[in-house]
Amino acid sequence: MARAGSLGKHGFLLVGALVAAFPFYWMLTTSFKDFAEAAKSPPVLWPSAWHFENWVEAWTYPHTYWARAFLNTIFVATTTTLGVLATSVLAGYAFARMSFRGRGVLFAFLLLTLFIPGEATLIPQFVLMSRRYLGWYDTYTAQIVPFLAxxxxxxxxxxxxxxxPQELIDSARLDGAGHLRILWYVALPLVRPALVTIALIEGLASWNAFLWPLIITSDPLIRPIQVQLVQFNTEGGSRYHLVMAGAAFVVLPILAVYFVAQRYFIEGIARTGIRG
Amino acid sequence: MAAEVWTARARAAARDRRRRLEHLQAYLFIAPALLLIGVFHVLPGLAALAISLTRWGVIYERFAGLENYAAILDPSGARFGEFVNALGVTAWYVLMTVPVEMAIALLLAFVLYQGTVGRGAYRVVYVMPYITSVVAAATIFEWIFDANFGILNEALGVVGIGAQAWLREPRGIFQMLGAAAGLGVPDALAGPGLSLVAVSIFTVWHFVGFQTIVFLAGLTSISRELYEAARIDGANERQILRRITIPLLSPAIFFVAIIASVGAMRSFNQIYVLTNGGPLDTTRTVPLLIFHTFFERTAVNGIGLGSAMSFIFVLIIVAFTVVQFRVLGRRVFYG
Structure with a gap:
């Protein structure tokens, strides 16, 4: 009885894992098949020959800018993440540890802005970027600056x-340290988990950004990888072995980071309930 | 004496100066964040309402009062039909994803919680889809759902189910099931398109891992002593589930229900990649409709109309969330 129950449990978990992982397997194996084998019926689960040249063909496909798109995404993700860390460390420290007039009101104001929904602001943000106002259409600036805080x-x-602990801060003050010095040498080393969480969340969000760069850019030379992938999917059409190679370009780096840092990712999800 | 007064004064002045400096420094610390959020978040939020009251396509034309709202909400208005269709599609999409995701995630979390070999490995695998970008994952599923060469049709063929067009199939599933059983189902009861079912399958696949982790964290935080105490008092497994596990897990369930429904209503990327709202608008949810309206701006009043639609949609989401809070929130147990 207990054995049957535990078999059922394992079966259930295993089926779940297979369903979760199979699309990745299918993406990879398809990307190494030739065109005929990719479309073969019944489907071929293990390529009869490994066509590694597919990846080269997908990478150098006409009208694609993979290398450039990767540079764009890495640049935008890095600057955005560093910027968010800087603004939130400074503001977070001030709100937690410094006394100034209007602290409560300003913090309440920030709380209120949480209730401004993204779908209401998308079009006005687009208008704000237009030549009539900021003139940031088709720039990196538009992909970075609005997300710096x-x-x-x-x-x-x-x-x-x-x-x-307040004692740590007090003793540093007695030694004559100013807030900037306390923040850098005393407080920051103690809040590393928060820094890691923010870096992962912001890095992932930038890496996956799609709708905003789609509407705010048209120049392929500054577009990020997600937009490039959709573009490639349209160009490649039914040449699915190449499209799957393109998907692999986008998926594998993030999965590699995930496997290395999976503890932080899963903790971050459990702690904050972030949703991508 | 005089010197003492002088030094006391000097000290007070120095203290004042230090305090003023600290205030100034604090403002400098928060200024970048407040400025950025003000300009790129608050300002557009305020502008949204104003823009929805204008005719604005390629360029700003004029103040239009409530014209845009009338076009969307008046049954004889030009945009009424497509907006109502989009609301219906959105409702079906929420219904076909959120309860399914939550049921699967709860089961997975319960089984994982009871502890098995390789629990950590299972967790890592379940979260993989969620970490992957929606755009890339949807690209893979386009291939899996492919009507001619997709592996899903091949797999269903093995169990004797005929090939389906999936993402390209606008017919309602009730009608299709009815036809398979030899019944004629009227168009009014045709149900959501098979295309939307396919998009929902993808969505469930993508988000189940996230919910599993949240539920698992909720289960892990329940004190083991409670279970032991209940067992000593002679409670059976069913009573433990009803009296301890479910009440103590209810905040997590409630949180996921809210986050997942709002997330489903707002979904854009997966639908854009898989179907772009088609075929025959059977997957055109409200965000897709707003996007299409907005991009028509070269021809007509896309910015004005799109903003009005966004505004109405936000009110609907808020109303839905308030109802969820009223109906579900009352049953949540907060210790």
Missing amino acids: TIFSIFLMRQFFLGV
Whole structure:
């Protein structure tokens, strides 16, 4: 009885894992088949010959800019992540550890802005980027600057800075340290988990960004990989072995990071309930 | 004496100066964040309502009062039909994804919680789809769902189910099932298109891992002593589930229900990649309709109309969430 139950349990978990993982397997194996084998019926689960040249063909396909797209995404993701860390560390520290007039009001104001929904702001943000106002259409600036501060990161940093023992800060003050010095040498080393969480969340969000760059850029030389993949999917059409190679370009780097840092990712999800 | 007064004054002045400096420094610390959020978040939020009251296509034309709202909400208005269709599609999409995701995720979390060999490995695998970008994952599923060469049709063929067009199939599933059983189902009861079912299957696949982790974290935080105490008092497994596990897990269930429904209503990327709203608008949810309306701006009033649609949609999401809070929130147990 107990054995049957545990067999059922294992069967259930295993089926779940197979369903979760199979599309990745199918993407990889398809990407190494030739055109005829990719479309063969019944389907071929293991390529009879490994066509590694597919990846080269997909990478150098006419009208694609994979290398450039990767550079764009890496550049945008890095600057955005570093920027978010800087703004949220400073603001989080000030809200948690410094006294100034209007602190409560300003923090309440930030809380309120959480209720402004993304679908209402998309079109006005687009208008704001147009030549009539900022003139940022088709620039990196438009892909970076609007995302340099997030309310979530400020809250998280504030929360962590509130947990730094007051005695540590007091003794540093007695030694004559200013806030900047305390922040850098005393508080920051103690809030590393928050920094890692924010970096992962922001990095992932930038890596996966799609709708905003899609509407705010048209120049293929500054578009990120997600937009490039959709473009390639259209160009490649039914040449699915090449399209799957393109999908692999986008998927594999993030999965590699995930496998290395999976503990932080899963903790971050469990702790904050972030949704991508 | 005089010197003492002088030094006391000097000290007070120095303290004041230090305090003023600290205030100034604090403002400098928060200024970048507040400025960015103000300009790129608050300002557009305020502008949204104003823009929805204008005629605005390629360029700003004029103030239009409630014209855009009338076009969308008045049954004889030009955009009424497509907006109602989009609302229906969105509702079906939420219904076909959220409960299914939550049921599977709860089961997975329960089984994982009971502890098995390789629990950590299972967790890592389940989260893989969620970490992958929606765009890339949807590209893979386009291939799996392919009507001619897709592996899903091949697999169903093995169990004797005929090939389907999936993402290209606009016919309603109730009608298709009815036809398979030899019944004629009227168009009014045709149900959501098979295309939307396919998009929903993808969505469930992509988000189940996220929910499993949240539920698992909820289960892990329930104190083991409670279970032991209940067992000592002679409670059976069913009573433990009903009296301890479910009440103590209810905040997590409630949180996931809210996040998942709002997320499903707002979904854009997967639908854009898989079907772009087609075939015959059977997967055109409200965000897709807003996007299409907005991109028609070269021809007509896309920015004005799109903003009005966004605004109405936001009100609907808020109303739905309030109802969820009222109906579900009351049953949540917060210790």
